[in-house]
Amino acid sequence: MKFSLATDAHKPSLRRLAREQTMPGWIRLAFPREPDWSAAQEILGRFHQTIVATDDSDSVVGCGVRAIRRAFVNGRESEIGYLGGLRSLPHARRSTGLARGFRFLRQLHEADRRVPAYLTTIVEDNSGAAALLTSARAGLPAYLDQGLFLSSAIPLGRRRPAILPPGVEIRAGNEFPLDLILDFLRTEGPKRQFFPSLRREDFGTPLLRGLLPGDFRVAVRSGQIVGAAAAWDQGSFRQTLVAGYAPALRLVRPALNLALRLAGRRPLPPPGQGLRFFHVAFPCIRDDDPSLLAALLERFHAEHLNSPHDYFVVGLHERDPLRAALRRFPALHYASRLYLACWDDGRAFCVSLDPRLVPHLETAML
Numbered sequence: 001m002k003f004s005l006a007t008d009a010h011k012p013s014l015r016r017l018a019r020e021q022t023m024p025g026w027i028r029l030a031f032p033r034e035p036d037w038s039a040a041q042e043i044l045g046r047f048h049q050t051i052v053a054t055d056d057s058d059s060v061v062g063c064g065v066r067a068i069r070r071a072f073v074n075g076r077e078s079e080i081g082y083l084g085g086l087r088s089l090p091h092a093r094r095s096t097g098l099a100r101g102f103r104f105l106r107q108l109h110e111a112d113r114r115v116p117a118y119l120t121t122i123v124e125d126n127s128g129a130a131a132l133l134t135s136a137r138a139g140l141p142a143y144l145d146q147g148l149f150l151s152s153a154i155p156l157g158r159r160r161p162a163i164l165p166p167g168v169e170i171r172a173g174n175e176f177p178l179d180l181i182l183d184f185l186r187t188e189g190p191k192r193q194f195f196p197s198l199r200r201e202d203f204g205t206p207l208l209r210g211l212l213p214g215d216f217r218v219a220v221r222s223g224q225i226v227g228a229a230a231a232w233d234q235g236s237f238r239q240t241l242v243a244g245y246a247p248a249l250r251l252v253r254p255a256l257n258l259a260l261r262l263a264g265r266r267p268l269p270p271p272g273q274g275l276r277f278f279h280v281a282f283p284c285i286r287d288d289d290p291s292l293l294a295a296l297l298e299r300f301h302a303e304h305l306n307s308p309h310d311y312f313v314v315g316l317h318e319r320d321p322l323r324a325a326l327r328r329f330p331a332l333h334y335a336s337r338l339y340l341a342c343w344d345d346g347r348a349f350c351v352s353l354d355p356r357l358v359p360h361l362e363t364a365m366l
Helices: 008-020 037-044 099-110 126-133 178-191 245-261 290-303 321-328 345-351
Strands: 004-005 025-031 045-055 060-074 076-088 118-123 141-154 167-174 216-221 224-232 243-245 276-285 311-317 334-344
Touching: 004 099, 008 025, 008 045, 008 060, 008 076, 025 141, 037 060, 037 076, 037 276, 045 099, 045 126, 076 099, 099 224, 118 126, 141 321, 167 243, 167 290, 178 276, 216 290, 224 290, 243 245, 276 290, 290 311, 290 321, 334 345
Parallel strands: 076 118, 276 311
Antiparallel strands: 004 045, 025 243, 045 060, 060 076, 118 334, 141 311, 141 334, 167 216, 216 224, 224 276
8 A cells, every 4th residue: 555645636536435435423424525526625724635545556545634724723823734534445444554644644744844733533433443543553643632522413494483682683794894704703713722713815715615705694782793603505515425324223213204304303314315504614702602602593594494405513612612502402413522633743732722722623624
């Protein structure tokens, strides 16, 4: 097996690998990247590299992504790495391929030293991958546990009564100058560790593919912005496919779907069908007031009742006080463990992180 950076010639094989490889859990998911592999990778960071593993016949048997993104670290704009998209065919996992792949990754890291450490996640149910990746053996980086990150899928069902905090109104992003929204994000965002740093020039670029200023919804009180989030639909270039269900869930799915329909909610789709959803991206709330986030989520729910979407997804760390906003909503929770991966040259950076700041990871950029 050999490792290299992906070229255009690898893209069809990478797309096939993304379609066919699944993540374990109660719902087994695959993450196709159609119709263009590159379009899906460009939102991961301003700089990104796809690593491919090929066998003796030059067939792609595995891949992973290294990306660099701009975010707030200890309250200041900085750059942080991201590792994701790790996929491999079963026979490739039984070799020394993982260790050799990380040796190649370390070479890329040491060649430019753009960042000291990398954010990455491991699905909580994937104990085998967690045990292997966190073993720190054979040259793997140290994986430093940053807690659970929960992606919550909220179904679009029956109309819900709007509940607004006193004196608050929800308005569309295109009713405000974009700079005003970005100023709010740059004021409140640094209160979360790793919150993305957005700039005006990012809009209309591949980094924010498909996202418009008008996709934001803004909470306003006394003429001041007190909350913001955006509906980011990425279905045209990144998909999530239901590959199957765990045996117990597969057995009860017909009865569960009947109950969901009676409750006015969307049923769980059959294997092979895609999940139609959008991300609630860049949730940012002054004073961590969960009622403001709940009001924004209610607005997204009301506006998309008759859309093709079945769900919307919002991701929050287990320590995030804004998770209280989700108590109003029925939701399916998808748990991942958040890590900082680093080699020896990144240890000091990881130690320097302020433990009081709640980590944030943008689900739309995973």
